[in-house]
Amino acid sequence: MRDLGRALLRSRVWRSIARHGFPDSNRNRSLAVLTNFFLHFHPVKVRLRAIRFTRTFYLGGLSAACFLILTMSGVLLMFYYRPAVPHAYNDMKDFAFVVSSGTFLRNLHRWTAHAMVGLVLAHMAWTFLRGAYGPPREFNWVIGIGLLVATLLLSYTGYLLPWDQLAYWAVTVGTHMVAATPLVGPEIELLLLGGHSINDNALVRFYVLHCVVLPMTLALGVGLHIWRLRKDGGLHLPALPMGEDTNHGQDVPGSEEGAEGSPTDSVRLVIPNVEVADGAPDPGDEPMVMTFPHLLLREVVAFLALAVLLVCASLAFDAPLEGIADPARTPNPAKAPWYFLGLQELLRYYAPVVAGVLLPSLCIVALAVVPYFRVNIERPALWQVAPLRRLALLWLAIAVLTGVFRVGATGIVWSIVVPLWLVGAAMSAGALPWRGGRLGPWLRTRSLPFWIFTWFLLSAIALTVVGALFRGPSWRFTLPWRDGIY
Numbered sequence: 001m002r003d004l005g006r007a008l009l010r011s012r013v014w015r016s017i018a019r020h021g022f023p024d025s026n027r028n029r030s031l032a033v034l035t036n037f038f039l040h041f042h043p044v045k046v047r048l049r050a051i052r053f054t055r056t057f058y059l060g061g062l063s064a065a066c067f068l069i070l071t072m073s074g075v076l077l078m079f080y081y082r083p084a085v086p087h088a089y090n091d092m093k094d095f096a097f098v099v100s101s102g103t104f105l106r107n108l109h110r111w112t113a114h115a116m117v118g119l120v121l122a123h124m125a126w127t128f129l130r131g132a133y134g135p136p137r138e139f140n141w142v143i144g145i146g147l148l149v150a151t152l153l154l155s156y157t158g159y160l161l162p163w164d165q166l167a168y169w170a171v172t173v174g175t176h177m178v179a180a181t182p183l184v185g186p187e188i189e190l191l192l193l194g195g196h197s198i199n200d201n202a203l204v205r206f207y208v209l210h211c212v213v214l215p216m217t218l219a220l221g222v223g224l225h226i227w228r229l230r231k232d233g234g235l236h237l238p239a240l241p242m243g244e245d246t247n248h249g250q251d252v253p254g255s256e257e258g259a260e261g262s263p264t265d266s267v268r269l270v271i272p273n274v275e276v277a278d279g280a281p282d283p284g285d286e287p288m289v290m291t292f293p294h295l296l297l298r299e300v301v302a303f304l305a306l307a308v309l310l311v312c313a314s315l316a317f318d319a320p321l322e323g324i325a326d327p328a329r330t331p332n333p334a335k336a337p338w339y340f341l342g343l344q345e346l347l348r349y350y351a352p353v354v355a356g357v358l359l360p361s362l363c364i365v366a367l368a369v370v371p372y373f374r375v376n377i378e379r380p381a382l383w384q385v386a387p388l389r390r391l392a393l394l395w396l397a398i399a400v401l402t403g404v405f406r407v408g409a410t411g412i413v414w415s416i417v418v419p420l421w422l423v424g425a426a427m428s429a430g431a432l433p434w435r436g437g438r439l440g441p442w443l444r445t446r447s448l449p450f451w452i453f454t455w456f457l458l459s460a461i462a463l464t465v466v467g468a469l470f471r472g473p474s475w476r477f478t479l480p481w482r483d484g485i486y
């Protein structure tokens with residue numbers, strides 16, 4: 001059998017497809033990555049520190065994996081689904097009763113879409129919190145913001161396609177927010193819906209956006225994003241502390257000097273973007289491992305874990321399908337998809353133009369420009385100079401912001417103000433004279449953008465949780481354990 005395998009790999013047909021032998025030497029492992037269309041976006045070798053699970057939790061890779069699963073399951077769904085008002089809802093029913101494995105396919109597509117939104121948001125948050133948005137990655141961060149918006153739109157446009165009550169009214173909430181944009185709102189709404197109401201035209205437009213325009217945009221954007229990742233010097237890694245054994249005392253297979261005499265072994269890798277502390281080892285001397293198998297194995301395991309999870313969820317839970325869309329019967333409450341519930345909750349306090357347009361646009365612009373302002377990037381400096389004066393300034397700023405979030409609102413927006421106070425308290429704790437322990441130095445060395453982002457993040461989570469669990473008919477406050485979840 002072994003001989004047969006080797007003969008097959010040596011055969012002319014096989015060598016016309018793959019130009020390398022069995023990947024049992026570093027040379028062949030290098031060629032396996034270099035000459036493979038799907039793998040060549042990886043470098044041949046990676047720094048050992050970069051493949052540690054906690055470095056990225058593979059969140060970006062898993063987002064890309066979700067996109068792949070969505071594309072495959074979406075194409076299969078397209079064979080049966082017709083984007084026309086008389087058919088759309090019935091085709092959804094057919095998935096349950098006529099199409100073989102139709103329910104599973106629909107569930108897989110729906111749960112993967114939710115997973116992708118969650119993973120992309122988590123990837124963005126983790127990338128920010130570990131400071132990977134700074135030079136030279138600023139532009140890749142901006143591309144990432146574009147990918148986030150495209151992912152949200154992809155999920156949102158898919159929401160209408162089942163043409164049930166949930167779809168119809170969730171999309172109605174969203175388009176009302178769009179229509180509130182000053183000056184251009186009604187025009188954008190007209191462009192999106194192809195009319196002034198959600199009907200056949202809107203369904204076709206959402207279908208084309210969902211199945212063609214947005215997937216193509218995302219595919220192009222993800223390709224650009226990953227290409228930039230390599231051009232920016234690979235993953236962001238923190239400065240090498242003096243004398244740290246990045247190997248943790250272990251031998252790294254495939255990283256030995258000159259192992260197997262491969263041509264790539266003699267290439268000295270130029271790593272332009274690793275910060276180096278004074279007296280720290282040269283980053284060029286960092287331990288490296290072969291991408292094949294070390295990184296690829298980890299990626300395959302992460303992908304399989306995600307796939308198993310999604311398949312189990314799709315077997316256990318059915319995607320919701322309510323009654324057919326009825327413009328004359330408004331459900332109470334009509335809730336947007338979970339990732340827009342934070343905005344819908346804000347609508348409870350502010351006029352649509354503020355909650356649906358001004359605040360989200362400000363957040364997106366702030367996120368996009370933050371890498372270009374190197375505010376307090378010398379982290380320890382925050383409390384090193386005049387700590388008392390800075391503490392007073394901090395609480396003055398918090399008082400002003402608390403006031404700003406009260407102005408024009410129908411009440412105190414607790415979901416924003418409480419996270420602000422919590423972040424202020426955690427920041428202030430960093431100024432205390434801590435003796436020993438890790439918490440004090442950790443709090444003291446966070447940068448100002450870190451704290452601002454944490455505030456954004458906590459507020460977004462609080463608004464979403466309140467909107468999802470604690471709001472009932474007419475958007476009144478309810479308790480989920482007493483009244484159930486609406």
Ligand code: HEM
Binds near residue numbers: 063133140141222234
């Ligand atoms: C469809 C959505 C996205 C996909 C498929 C994607 C994919 C990836 C992948 C595969 C990586 C390599 C590291 C990892 O696996 O985490 C990465 C890194 C990165 N991503 Fe994304 N990403 C997406 C969205 C975003 C968003 C929303 C942002 C931020 C706004 C972002 C910013 C970055 C940055 C700055 C890096 C470099 C991190 C570093 O150098 O350590 N990405 N992305």
